[in-house]
Amino acid sequence: MGEYIPHTPEDIRHMLEAIGVSDIQDLFTDITEELRHEGPTTGLPSRDEAWVRNYVQRMADSSTGTELVPFLGGGLYDHYSPSVVGHILSRGELFTAYTPYQAELSQGTLTWMFEFQTMICELTGMDVANSSMYDGATALAEAVLCAHRATKGTTVLVPRALSPWVRAVVDTYCWGAGIKVKEVPYGEDGRMQVDDIPEGTCGLIAAQPNYFGCIEDLRGLKEQLGKALFIVSVNPVALAVLEAPGKFGADIVVGEGQPLGIPFGFGGPLLGLFAAREEHLRRMPGRVSGRTVDAEGNEGYVMALQTREQHIRREKATSNICTNSALCALAATVYLAAQGPEGLRDVALASMERAHELAKRLEDLPGYSLAFGGPYFNEFILRCPDAEGTARKLEQAGIAVLPPSALEPTGVEGAIGVALTERRTDEELDLFVSVLEGGN
Amino acid sequence: MATIYDRGAPGRRAASTPSPKRGADELMALIPEDARRDKLPHLPQVSQPELVRHYTALSRLNYGVDSGFYPLGSCTMKYNPKLNEDLARLPGFAGLHPGLSAERSQGALRALWELGEMLKRIAGMPAITLQPAAGAHGELTGMLLLKKYFQERGEYPARHKVLLPDSAHGTNPASAAMVGFKVVSLPSTSRGTVDLEALNKALDNEVAGIMLTVPNTLGIFEDEIAEITRLVHTAGGLTYFDGANLNSFLGRALPGEMGADIFHFNLHKTFSTPHGGGGPGAGPLAVSDTLAPYLPLPDVVLEGEEYRLSWDRSQSIGRVHPYHGNFLVSLRALAYILLLGDEGLKEVSAGAVLAANYLRAKLEKVFQLPYAGLCKHEFVLSGQGLGDVRTVDIAKRLMDYGFHPPTVYFPLIVKEALMVEPTETEPLEILDAFVEAMIRIADEAREQPDTVKQAPHTTPVRRLNEAQAARQPVLRLP
Ligand SMILES: Cc1ncc(COP(=O)(O)O)c(C=O)c1O
Numbered sequence: 001m002g003e004y005i006p007h008t009p010e011d012i013r014h015m016l017e018a019i020g021v022s023d024i025q026d027l028f029t030d031i032t033e034e035l036r037h038e039g040p041t042t043g044l045p046s047r048d049e050a051w052v053r054n055y056v057q058r059m060a061d062s063s064t065g066t067e068l069v070p071f072l073g074g075g076l077y078d079h080y081s082p083s084v085v086g087h088i089l090s091r092g093e094l095f096t097a098y099t100p101y102q103a104e105l106s107q108g109t110l111t112w113m114f115e116f117q118t119m120i121c122e123l124t125g126m127d128v129a130n131s132s133m134y135d136g137a138t139a140l141a142e143a144v145l146c147a148h149r150a151t152k153g154t155t156v157l158v159p160r161a162l163s164p165w166v167r168a169v170v171d172t173y174c175w176g177a178g179i180k181v182k183e184v185p186y187g188e189d190g191r192m193q194v195d196d197i198p199e200g201t202c203g204l205i206a207a208q209p210n211y212f213g214c215i216e217d218l219r220g221l222k223e224q225l226g227k228a229l230f231i232v233s234v235n236p237v238a239l240a241v242l243e244a245p246g247k248f249g250a251d252i253v254v255g256e257g258q259p260l261g262i263p264f265g266f267g268g269p270l271l272g273l274f275a276a277r278e279e280h281l282r283r284m285p286g287r288v289s290g291r292t293v294d295a296e297g298n299e300g301y302v303m304a305l306q307t308r309e310q311h312i313r314r315e316k317a318t319s320n321i322c323t324n325s326a327l328c329a330l331a332a333t334v335y336l337a338a339q340g341p342e343g344l345r346d347v348a349l350a351s352m353e354r355a356h357e358l359a360k361r362l363e364d365l366p367g368y369s370l371a372f373g374g375p376y377f378n379e380f381i382l383r384c385p386d387a388e389g390t391a392r393k394l395e396q397a398g399i400a401v402l403p404p405s406a407l408e409p410t411g412v413e414g415a416i417g418v419a420l421t422e423r424r425t426d427e428e429l430d431l432f433v434s435v436l437e438g439g440n
Numbered sequence: 441m442a443t444i445y446d447r448g449a450p451g452r453r454a455a456s457t458p459s460p461k462r463g464a465d466e467l468m469a470l471i472p473e474d475a476r477r478d479k480l481p482h483l484p485q486v487s488q489p490e491l492v493r494h495y496t497a498l499s500r501l502n503y504g505v506d507s508g509f510y511p512l513g514s515c516t517m518k519y520n521p522k523l524n525e526d527l528a529r530l531p532g533f534a535g536l537h538p539g540l541s542a543e544r545s546q547g548a549l550r551a552l553w554e555l556g557e558m559l560k561r562i563a564g565m566p567a568i569t570l571q572p573a574a575g576a577h578g579e580l581t582g583m584l585l586l587k588k589y590f591q592e593r594g595e596y597p598a599r600h601k602v603l604l605p606d607s608a609h610g611t612n613p614a615s616a617a618m619v620g621f622k623v624v625s626l627p628s629t630s631r632g633t634v635d636l637e638a639l640n641k642a643l644d645n646e647v648a649g650i651m652l653t654v655p656n657t658l659g660i661f662e663d664e665i666a667e668i669t670r671l672v673h674t675a676g677g678l679t680y681f682d683g684a685n686l687n688s689f690l691g692r693a694l695p696g697e698m699g700a701d702i703f704h705f706n707l708h709k710t711f712s713t714p715h716g717g718g719g720p721g722a723g724p725l726a727v728s729d730t731l732a733p734y735l736p737l738p739d740v741v742l743e744g745e746e747y748r749l750s751w752d753r754s755q756s757i758g759r760v761h762p763y764h765g766n767f768l769v770s771l772r773a774l775a776y777i778l779l780l781g782d783e784g785l786k787e788v789s790a791g792a793v794l795a796a797n798y799l800r801a802k803l804e805k806v807f808q809l810p811y812a813g814l815c816k817h818e819f820v821l822s823g824q825g826l827g828d829v830r831t832v833d834i835a836k837r838l839m840d841y842g843f844h845p846p847t848v849y850f851p852l853i854v855k856e857a858l859m860v861e862p863t864e865t866e867p868l869e870i871l872d873a874f875v876e877a878m879i880r881i882a883d884e885a886r887e888q889p890d891t892v893k894q895a896p897h898t899t900p901v902r903r904l905n906e907a908q909a910a911r912q913p914v915l916r917l918p
Contacts, residue, residue: 004519004712005791006867014868015798027793030661030814031693041691042558046781049523056775059551060532065544072537075762082455084491086529091499092506096520098715101512102845103906104836104899108502109717111441112495115484118445118916122481128915132719134573137762145618165762172736172758176584176619215475241468243477265528266548267538267763268573269720281913287718290909295894299441300901304909310576310610311850315623320614323574323708327716337444337491338454341480349460349467356470375472400540422458 003049068400069428073379073419074211075136075163076270079237079347080423081261085334095327099287103302104294109326110301113289116333123239124232124253125246126275130286132329133272133321136256137166140233141173142285142319143252143274144203147229148179149318150283153202155180159192161210164409166233166256170205190214190372190381194221203229203252208245209238211410212372213355213379213419222249229280236260236273236332238377240341240348252276261335262328271328282308285319287326350422351378354429358420361433368436371415379419381407387414390436397435399428441501441901444494445917448486455488501900502717503844509870511799513818513847513859514609514657516687516709518792523779524713524772533771538763542749549747552764553740555774559724562785563683563703564694567732569739570724570770571761575684578704578723579615579651581736582680584757585702585727586648587619588734589678592755599648599677605634607658607851612651612682621648628853632658632811634668643675653682654695657851657859658811659796659818661689669699678702678730686710687792687863688817691785701728707766710788711773722769736760791864792817795871799862802875806882810854818861820854826885829892831856834881836903837895841877 007015016022028036047055070078089095093108100106100113113131120129133139144156156174158167160183174181179202187193190212194204204225208216222230232245234255245253257271258264276284282305290304310317339347355378362368362382371381384390387404394401394416402417418432460467468476486494504510510517528534536548556568572578583602590596602616605626613623624642629635633656650672655661662668669679681700687710695703707713708721715721727735737756738749764770780788793816800819804812808822823831835845835858847859862871884892896903 004521005787005864007791007794007864011868012794015794019794019797019801024790024794027790027797027814028689028692030663030816031689032663032666035666035693035698037564037691037693037697040782041564041694041785042561042777042782044558044778044781046784047779049779052775052779053523053527055778056527056551056771057530057532059547060527060530061547062550063532063536063545063547065537065540066532066535068540068544070537072539074539076537076539078537080457084454084488088492088495088499090525091496093499093502093504094495095714095716096504096506097502097717098510098512098515098517099718101847102503102835102839103904104896104901105503105839105844106501106717107441107900108498108500111443111498111501114916115443115445118443119481119483121916122483134577134720134766135762138573138577138760163762165759168759169762172584172760173618175758176580176587178620215471217472217475219474239477240481241471241477243475244481263534263768264537265534266536266545266767268761268766269768270762281915288913288915291914292905292909294902294904296902298901300904301441302904302906302909304906304913304915307910310614312610313614314610315613315617317610317614317617320576320580320611320618321574322576322611323706323715323721324719325573325716326718327714327720330717333444334491334495335455337484337486337494338488339457339483340453340455340485341483343453343455343457344483345464345480346457346459349464350458352470353460353462353467375470375475377471395541395544400537400544402539403541406539 068398070400071418071420072400072402074402074406074417075256076264077259077419077421078423079259079421082338084338085261085331088334089327089331094330100303107300110289112330112333114291114301116329117289119336120273120275123236124275125244126253127278128281129275130284130288132325133274133286134325135270135272136254137169139254139272139274140166141170143231143254144170144174144179145177146252146283147203147231148177150229151202151227153200153228155182155198155201157182157184157201157204159184159205159207159210160410161186161190161192161212162207163211189374191216191374197224197228201228203231205231205233207233208242209235209377212381213376214372214374215242215377218245218248237348240344251280257332260332262331269325269328271325271332283318285321286324347422351420354420354424355380358429358432362436365436371412378421379417381412381415382418383415387416391416393435397431399432444484444486447490447494448484450485452485452487454486454491508842509866509874510844511846511860511862512844513861514684516861516863518712518863519865520712520714524775527775528768528772533768546747548767549740551771551774553742553747555770558777559705560726563726564696565703565726566729567735568724568726569735571736571765572723572725573761573766574719574721575704575706575723576611576615578725579611580618581725581760582702582704583615583619583621585731585734586678588757589731590648599646601646602648603642603650607656607853608651608653609657632660633662636664639671643671645676647675647677649678649680651680651682653685655685655688655816658820659815660811661816665698684709685817688789690789691782692789701731707769707773712776713769713772720766720769722766788864795862795864795866799860799871803878806879818859821858822854823856823858826882827889829885829889831858833892833895837881837892838877839896840898843874843877
């Protein structure tokens with residue numbers, strides 16, 4: 001442990017003397033005696049680095065899930081992250097810095113934040129974007145709070161075809177803020193069916209694509225909403241080929257940024273995307289980088305619009321968020337820059353192509369069918385004669401899918417969820433098909 | 441500053457992606473026409489060497505803990521061990537999808553369980569959730585628990601007020617407000633601690649609880665903390681401890697024994713996980729038995745030799761995170777605890793408090809220290825008394841001496857605040873060099889104030905105009 005703390009006994013003596021005390025204990029006399037804790041806390045001995053590495057490595061090895069080929073999506077997808085992403089993230093100047101409060105020492109962070117905001121605006125068709133939220137779920141929840149504040153409405157309309165993981169978070173936040181959550185059903189095509197917008201609605205949420213992988217028809221929704229906000233939760237990779245929600249009048253676009261070069265990491269850290277139309281700028285949560293000039297007129301960047309934030313506005317702030325998911329936003333920035341417009345489109349198209357290829361082959365198998373008739377992107381819901389059994393057989397053959405239990409909360413029975421990315425090979429598709437054929 | 445959009449040329453790419461087999465038009469036809477994007481998004485077009493050079497150049501415009509001393513008060517900018525970066529990249533963790541079965545996720549569940557156990561012991565509290573993704577998220581979760589608790593007892597909304605010392609961090613009132621609590625500010629005494637008389641007056645049957653930072657944001661340990669929590673409990677309220685400052689008493693006192701009902705950790709502070717340029721962090725929340733029934737779900741439990749997810753908690757507030765919180769951050773914190781052990785954890789708090797008091801003893805001779813006396817991991821100077829040189833000027837001038845400035849203008853109860861937190865990971869020579877720089881800046885403020893007021897002089901850009909960025913926000917490229 002001495003490796004992290006450089007104080008030698010000599011240093012300690014010197015410092016104590018300068019302070020005017022004789023012992024380290026004298027620095028803790030303000031903690032009253034009955035509160036002072038003596039003896040063990042964790043009960044752990046100190047270890048060397050090699051010991052810790054081995055111990056944790058063994059833990060990693062016992063997570064056998066990584067041996068399975070992930071045909072498992074549900075909001076997080078197995079896209080390839082080019083090596084450059086990880087390497088740039090490993091620059092100590094970037095990842096050991098904090099929030100760029102001191103702009104002159106943080107031009108690196110502030111510049112990539114500005115790039116990131118630009119890219120997210122481009123993808124979503126929004127005017128402004130912040131530099132990250134914790135994850136797509138909390139970003140969506142905060143968008144609802146934003147709509148609540150903007151309209152004073154107390155009901156939010158949430159699609160039933162929303163990830164149950166995301167939905168659970170939205171429900172919690174809404175309960176806390178006193179917002180009622182009303183479900184919007186889906187039809188036989190798996191897409192949402194919005195009929196009436198009740199009085200007092202603060203916002204309507206659409207997921208694009210939705211939890212079933214279906215591509216929603218976003219036309220005409222904004223027009224039905226009156227003053228309620230239109231909130232679209234997106235998969236950013238899909239936006240390479242799907243029309244930007246801004247074109248459909250979205251007020252706020254949020255999303256899970258994990259597909260942009262961020263590893264699964266057992267579900268965290270993730271990346272919350274948050275973009276909005278200009279008119280909502282001052283209601284937006286989170287850090288924002290803005291371009292300005294220095295004392296000599298040179299271009300530079302600072303954190304802009306801080307008067308929305310908790311460190312200035314306290315209980316009147318647009319959100320409590322402080323620490324965000326910056327490093328994941330940097331990963332997404334580098335990923336998007338590495339792919340470029342055509343690369344990102346190829347990733348999206350290849351993922352979609354693979355999904356459609358597999359779906360077609362599975363549909364030909366007796367007893368199997370797609371649960372929904374609507375258009376889909378890189379994920380589909382497969383109805384199976386024995387869904388539990390299918391999931392189990394696939395796992396035995398080395399394939400992970402979204403199990404039936406993950407679909408039941410959305411009212412889908414007897415089915416599994418199947419997601420593909422550009423990484424899925426012909427051999428993996430063949431294996432998948434052969435398991436269901438019973439030939440495995 | 442050139443952006444990545446200023447680099448490259450049309451047609452360049454930095455990544456190779458398997459091309460789809462069929463042509464783009466054919467594939468786009470799978471998307472209904474009205475949902476189809478008709479124009480590619482405007483993204484950079486650069487080759488890999490250009491990409492790497494651009495971000496390497498940006499990194500050189502940045503200052504992190506790896507660059508030098510970063511005494512940003514309240515943020516605990518300590519050294520981030522490299523081992524933990526390696527461990528967080530192990531494929532067995534990084535490549536694990538959270539939708540996999542518990543059976544397939546044993547190693548990750550074990551890491552979560554072990555960290556949870558360790559943190560409970562460090563807090564001296566019986567229950568924990570690792571879902572919160574940052575400190576403020578932990579606060580929000582805590583406020584949700586508070587609401588749930590009183591609702592279940594039929595005392596909400598009657599109890600709808602949360603008490604907050606005026607020295608509190610901005611996230612505290614913001615978190616309380618997100619759950620609809622009314623924030624009532626408590627004045628501090630001249631010693632910087634909670635005013636017991638004011639507290640007593642504020643405690644009525646509308647108070648749900650108090651949020652305290654321990655030690656407080658002045659770096660002062662509330663010596664009457666036990667009395668404060670007792671008073672709040674007697675009045676029927678609960679106590680929230682903001683644990684951002686745990687680095688100062690790690691292993692030496694337990695929040696549970698001080699009467700905390702809720703305590704959030706900042707793993708990215710106390711437990712050395714890197715701040716990432718603003719995040720991610722992690723804000724696990726430990727609670728007393730009273731609140732355990734309301735914690736988020738699911739819980740990781742150990743049964744025999746197997747780790748399992750338990751949903752057995754009917755009164756839960758629900759999820760605050762879609763999965764298990766910032767797992768890879770939790771993993772780094774676990775590795776840190778494993779390496780240090782009890783002895784190491786105590787050395788951390790000893791080193792942090794020693795370094796802070798050393799700097800305080802040296803700097804109080806030159807700068808105003810409105811709240812004098814023993815401090816814990818940090819102390820707050822005032823930049824007043826240097827003519828028309830202000831704290832912001834001192835901060836900017838420190839950059840010319842090669843240091844990241846302290847936190848400035850917080851806490852709000854100190855005018856022209858300079859909040860210094862050295863952490864335990866700085867060598868004595870660096871602490872001395874910082875003192876030297878501060879003394880020189882104080883001299884400069886008297887002798888050549890313009891040098892200070894126009895600082896920084898040596899950074900990649902000169903002082904930036906924040907007012908203009910606020911007046912005419914330019915938040916993206918056109
Ligand atoms: C005292 C205090 N409380 C709460 C927070 C919020 O923590 P986080 O930034 O992790 O959300 C901070 C961090 O800046 C803090 O210093």
